[in-house]
Amino acid sequence: MRHHRTYPIGPRSWPVFLPALAIVASVVLGLFTPHVNTFPLLAAAPLLAAPVLSLPGTVVTGVVAIVVGQAKALLVSGGSFFAYGVQLSSMVVLTVLASVLNRMMSRYRKELKDAREVAEAVQRAVLPTPPARIGPLDVAVRYQAAMREAAIGGDFYAIHSTPHGIRLMIADVRGKGVGAVKTVNGLLGSFHEAATRVPDLPGVVARLEERMRELNSEDTEGEESFATAVVIEIPADGCVLRLVNLGHCPPLLVHRGRARLLTPAEPALPLGLGDLGRERVPVEQHPLPPGATLVLYTDGVVEARDRRGVFYDPVPSLSRPLPTDPDAILDTLLADLARHTGGRLDDDAALMAVTHRQEAQGGPALSTGRQPSRTRPLAPAPRASRVAGPEGGLMGKARPEGIRPGFRPSRFRDSNPRPTHYECVALAI
Structure with missing residues (x-):
């Protein structure tokens, strides 16, 4: 017999694809509508990565978003790498903030895991x-x-x-x-x-x-x-x-x-x-x-x-x-x-x-x-x-004293007081 305190599975796995989805959407919109500003999608990518990816994954997402943004600037503005200078600075700042947020959430997850382990130990002590x-x-x-x-x-x-x-x-x-x-x-x-x-x-x-x-x-x-x-x-x-x-x-x-x-x-x-x-x-x-x-x-x-x-x-x-x-x-x-x-x-x-x-x-x-x-x-x-x-x-x-519910008086004539299988069936019927 198993006895354990289990924790249901966590959030569904699809959120881990949101950062990549934001970058891909930015690229697709940039190709078909070159004059539409897709910077908000690129800026959202590292922030979406912070709660669902590891620290390296968050940093890589931010770097990819910066590269995609600069490539779009090169194609649209005819070779000027500084056309989106403000946006580049913003992307760097957002990537750093996303990394800090990722570290804070990782620490919170660890504390929550430790608290759950303590709760599990106490629960098992209370419920042997x-x-x-x-x-x-x-x-x-x-x-x-x-x-x-x-x-x-x-x-x-x-x-x-x-x-x-x-x-x-x-x-x-x-x-x-x-x-x-x-x-x-x-x-x-x-x-x-x-x-x-x-x-x-x-x-x-x-x-x-x-x-x-x-x-x-x-x-x-x-x-x-x-x-x-x-x-x-x-x-x-x-x-x-x-x-x-x-x-x-x-x-x-x-x-x-x-x-x-x-x-x-x-x-x-x-x-x-x-x-x-x-x-x-x-x-x-x-x-x-x-x-x-x-x-x-x-x-x-x-x-x-x-x-x-x-x-x-x-x-x-x-x-x-x-x-x-x-x-x-x-x-x-x-x-x-x-x-x-x-x-x-x-x-x-x-x-x-x-x-x-x-x-x-x-x-x-x-x-x-x-x-x-x-x-x-x-x-x-x-x-x-x-x-x-x-x-x-x-x-x-x-009922007579000493006779428990579920027993028929005829059963006590037997030498064995335990009911047989068929007697249990009779009680069910």
Whole structure:
């Protein structure tokens, strides 16, 4: 599994041809319209070269522009090399200024690169690499950094195997820089503790809300922050998932060539805003059949725009046959996102994908890499059912103590409490 902070590709390569284009345009206009003053095009050439070429390239562009200008003076003015004396002096001055500008921009680029490397190191320290496999799940994460700045963003993710199942979280803290890092660290620490100790999702969310309020009260600048988040719990069998969406982008469930958004039926307020009216935490449940992949992401993905200002929609790129491999699915999504935006992001984007590994019929999960196994075709997933809370079962009905959601009572007659592949299929149906 790869975990890295990547930077989208820089500006398109066509600007490097602008200086040469200006000189060529000056020559062509001089040949066909000899009485038209093409000095502005020649003067623009070294200035256009400064931000896109190296220092030698900028100097060479200026020299070529001077030579072309003097050649035109020779041809038009009948041999007088000093007819364009003022223009020659101007070209020399502009070339020197362009060289100085080039050096300043090179220094700025180096400082920006150093700042990005520091940001990357801090980001990796804050977001350690999760294991590639946790229980029945394969895990992959990505962090795509924005182009416009090197400040550390507030996007983060976490996943843990706990006595209550596998719990994961993705969130986006308002703001950037040191303040965002402080909030991210506080929420990550609270989630690590609550995920292990608190038995239900509403309790985990309550701990996170409490910690967010503490962080806001500690802010000496008096600027309250908040965080959108999705908190998810997947039982040890991996057949279902329970989630709480706190104003965050809805996750995507990818299975058998189809991607659908798990849009919450009852949205909840983000962390830090719970005192404005969150009376209870709505928990929803969805099936997670073998071979299905859950994709979590932050708003840097769906708020990315193309040249026409159209927002990116991740559903079409994942609504086709794809490998049951979370790394491959995230790579496909990011490649399509790069095509949509032209390689530029205006906001950081964190992504996490977890795949319920397919199992051999009547046996344990396959251990030969992440190659999909042949399984019985699954029926289309039903709509989400609301979970009443820790006292309710799949449909909010009371269940005997000790029985987790996703288990059928008949399963406990078996000596092996782990559900078989076909039992997971039955839950999906």
